[in-house]
Amino acid sequence: MDIRxxxxxxEVANTRHFGKAADNLYLTQSAVSARIKLLEEYFDVELFVRHRNSIQLTVAGERLIPFAQQLSENLQEAKKALAKTAITTIHCACTPNAYFTPVGQAIANLGNHIHDISVRNDLANIELISRQLHDHTIDIGFTTEPLKLDNVESIKLFELPLALFGHQHEQAERQYIHIEWNQKISDAVFKSCPEFKQSTLKTSSASIGLDQLLSHPNSCAILPKNIVSGNSTLSHKVGNLVQIESTFDVSLSVFLSVMQGIPQSEIEQITNYFKQIIP
Structure with a gap:
């Protein structure tokens, strides 16, 4: 028998009305009637006497009330006890370049800052992240462009200044590796430095761009300014890179996106977490 x-x-015993009970339980009146009928069949007794304008409890119905109340209270206590030990899984998805920023490390540390959650994180393009948010297959998306979709709220977490980097030793002419952070940044860079349009490599992945830069001493690429500081998890592998003077001034924005109206306290905790730890 279903405890519900x-x-x-x-609820019917309290309201003495099938329609009011249905409204209070967010059910149809026929669903309430069906449940009462099944309950009567289970106990093999009549629980209510149905008059035209009123419903009265039978003797059996009166006797069932304390047992039903006790079972309902026990169920609520069980729910509370289980909730204390339950682990909520938060599903995140990042575009590759959003993950390349401090967001990646922040996601890795999320479970250490918010108790009783498990984090699943995947990489995806912006189109897939948009679709997964609408389908509720992910809870949060991280992108380098805002998602302009109905019922999706995109919150800017931070702006990350970018700069041109190359190896420490001087080169007469450096080969430019173009990382496609987003169209706005590419347009600004090519306007200031038209020669960069003839880049030796173009990639949408900052990780690939960095690997190519580290593998080719006579090259340069646009990366986050903090990449050579202790604030970056990549600092240990880019110690030989130095910032090169350039004429452009660009920054990369990172956005956190969630579906509007999701009443999940964990989502609010996570949003606040990222706002606080990422400068």
Whole structure:
């Protein structure tokens, strides 16, 4: 027997009205009637006497009330006890270049800052992230461009200044590796430095761009300014890179996106977490 049948019985007993009980339980009146009928069949007794304008409890119905109340209270206590030990899984998805920023490390540390959650994180393009948010297959998306979609709220977490980097030793002419952070940044760079349009390599992945830069001493690429500081998890592998003077001034924005109206306290905790730890 479904324990919810007893909750329905108690609501009908309290309201003495199938329609009011249905409204209070967010059910149809026929669903309430069906539950009461099944409950009566289970106990093989009549629980209510149905008059034209009123509903009265039978003797059996009166006797069932304390048992139904006790079972409902026990169920609520069980829910509370289980909730204390339950682990909520938060599903995140990042575009590759959003993950390349401090967001990646922040996601890795998320479980250490918010108790009783498990984090699943995947890489995806912006189109897939948009679709997954709408389908509720992910809870949060991280992108380097805002998602302009109905019912999706995109919150700017931070702006990350970018700069041109190359190896420490001087070169007469450096080969430019173009990382496609987003169209706005590419346009600004090519306007200031038209020669960069003839880049030796173009890639949409900052990780690939960095690997190519580290592999080719006579090259340069646009990367986050903090990449050579202790604030970056990549600092240990880019110690030989130095910032090169350039004429452009660009920054990369990173956005956190969630579906509007999701009443999940974990989502609010996570949003606040990222706002606080990422400068």
């Amino acid at each position: 049948f007893l909750s329905t019985f108690l």
